[in-house]
Amino acid sequence: MTVLSGASAVPQERRLVTALPGPRSRKLMARKKNTVADGVATALPVFAARAGGGIVEDVDGNRLIDLGSGLGVTVVGNAAQAVVRRLTAQASSFTHTAFSVTPYEGYVEVAEALAELTPGEHAKKSALFNSGAEAVENAVKIARAYTKRQAVVVFDHGYHGRTNLTMALTAKNMPYKHGFGPFAPEVYRVPVAYGYRWPTGPQNAGPEAAAQAIDQISKQVGADNVAAIIIEPVLGEGGVIEPAKGFLPAIRRFATDHGIVFVADEIQSGFCRTGQWFACEDEGIVPDLITTAKGIAGGLPLAAVTGRAEIMDAAHAGGLGGTYGGNPVACAGALGAIETMKELDLNTRAKAIETTLKARLLALADKFDVIGDVRGRGAMIAVELVKDRETKEPDPRAASALSAACLQKGVLLLVTGTYGNVIRFLPPLVIGDDLLDESLDLLQEALEQLGCGTGETSPRREAS
Numbered sequence: 001m002t003v004l005s006g007a008s009a010v011p012q013e014r015r016l017v018t019a020l021p022g023p024r025s026r027k028l029m030a031r032k033k034n035t036v037a038d039g040v041a042t043a044l045p046v047f048a049a050r051a052g053g054g055i056v057e058d059v060d061g062n063r064l065i066d067l068g069s070g071l072g073v074t075v076v077g078n079a080a081q082a083v084v085r086r087l088t089a090q091a092s093s094f095t096h097t098a099f100s101v102t103p104y105e106g107y108v109e110v111a112e113a114l115a116e117l118t119p120g121e122h123a124k125k126s127a128l129f130n131s132g133a134e135a136v137e138n139a140v141k142i143a144r145a146y147t148k149r150q151a152v153v154v155f156d157h158g159y160h161g162r163t164n165l166t167m168a169l170t171a172k173n174m175p176y177k178h179g180f181g182p183f184a185p186e187v188y189r190v191p192v193a194y195g196y197r198w199p200t201g202p203q204n205a206g207p208e209a210a211a212q213a214i215d216q217i218s219k220q221v222g223a224d225n226v227a228a229i230i231i232e233p234v235l236g237e238g239g240v241i242e243p244a245k246g247f248l249p250a251i252r253r254f255a256t257d258h259g260i261v262f263v264a265d266e267i268q269s270g271f272c273r274t275g276q277w278f279a280c281e282d283e284g285i286v287p288d289l290i291t292t293a294k295g296i297a298g299g300l301p302l303a304a305v306t307g308r309a310e311i312m313d314a315a316h317a318g319g320l321g322g323t324y325g326g327n328p329v330a331c332a333g334a335l336g337a338i339e340t341m342k343e344l345d346l347n348t349r350a351k352a353i354e355t356t357l358k359a360r361l362l363a364l365a366d367k368f369d370v371i372g373d374v375r376g377r378g379a380m381i382a383v384e385l386v387k388d389r390e391t392k393e394p395d396p397r398a399a400s401a402l403s404a405a406c407l408q409k410g411v412l413l414l415v416t417g418t419y420g421n422v423i424r425f426l427p428p429l430v431i432g433d434d435l436l437d438e439s440l441d442l443l444q445e446a447l448e449q450l451g452c453g454t455g456e457t458s459p460r461r462e463a464s
């Protein structure tokens with residue numbers, strides 16, 4: 001397949017010229033070890049030299065198939081033409097004035113684009129920040145200012161960042177929170193409809209989990225104390241969990257009935273990733289506030305809170321902002337990324353990626369009983385690995401062994417999930433079908449090498 005326009009000039013083929021990691025990566029890793037804090041770990045031991053389309057080329061000249069897109073960021077690919085064109089022009093006229101000192105048009109244009117693209121016909125406003133965590137923190141500030149309430153409700157398996165407040169909002173202890181407390185108060189965690197692991201089965205998960213969550217909020221927190229309910233419409237770091245059908249609408253309705261600000265954290269699931277501009281559209285959810293980052297700006301650090309104008313305006317003048325929030329170069333990158341998403345119709349492309357990935361992964365699930373579940377939407381797909389399909393005991397070692405084996409073959413795959421047993425497929429949306437197919441051939445080889453077994457004698461994987 002030809003490289004989709006908008007991808008950079010990196011040849012779109014896998015190529016291994018050294019063992020991985022190669023000698024240059026090894027040298028750089030030794031320098032990193034001497035000078036970069038150990039807490040800043042790397043998932044993969046190779047250093048990047050350039051990237052584009054579905055390929056990351058390392059410093060030794062190896063070309064790896066990219067199924068991670070830099071943690072789900074490069075939806076439009078690396079160095080997408082429109083991103084580079086716009087940010088280069090912006091960087092040569094000015095790189096920073098601080099929007100709160102001398103404002104500029106790019107910031108306003110991004111806010112206009114967000115108002116147009118996010119769900120709902122109501123009047124909307126936005127505020128821009130540097131990172132996803134910062135956007136989530138500001139959504140909480142805004143919801144508290146608007147409701148004059150304090151409590152914040154989040155969900156099992158949720159991930160919202162690594163700053164102090166967002167550590168409190170995030171569910172998983174290791175590696176995100178361990179030893180870093182005390183955490184911010186007035187944060188309450190309730191169940192989510194995790195279909196594959198719901199005790200009474202995926203068909204009951206939506207209504208039952210919603211009832212439990214609502215009961216806990218009502219009885220333990222008190223709905224009238226709740227400023228915001230924050231949820232990822234597809235839970236990314238928690239293991240690419242799509243809340244079972246009916247769960248999100250029930251929680252949305254509960255929020256409306258009790259004057260609670262419903263915040264969709266679309267930092268990972270937004271901007272075409274799931275085949276919609278925003279994943280909450282699949283169940284017709286209109287959030288009060290929506291947080292975005294990752295895919296928004298083709299790799300530049302930018303994040304936003306967008307929502308109902310009357311809620312967004314609740315914070316007093318000067319209450320929101322920061323030195324760099326909505327940096328002009330990052331805004332230019334966002335305008336270039338959004339232009340690319342529209343021009344290449346990346347929502348349609350995400351759906352095609354889902355079709356390709358799911359067909360191949362379901363076929364692998366028939367052969368390899370380590371695959372307990374295949375799930376996700378668009379270009380946000382995952383397989384959950386288990387030791388036994390009956391007990392669903394998580395198999396994190398299989399997940400790390402598989403991702404390591406795939407890396408040796410030149411495929412970048414990320415492991416995630418509360419139990420560390422989920423392999424996720426989060427490719428740039430401009431990846432070619434040939435690279436996707438090749439990566440799945442290589443995944444199959446890796447499964448065979450690791451002796452992951454045949455599923456012939458095992459109960460069939462549950463459809464979800």
Ligand SMILES: *Cc1c(COP(=O)(O)O)cnc(C)c1O
Nearest residue numbers: 131132133159160161236267268
């Ligand atoms: C990545 C992520 C965040 C945090 O974003 P950072 O830019 O890393 O601070 C918050 N929420 C979700 C859903 C994410 O995936």
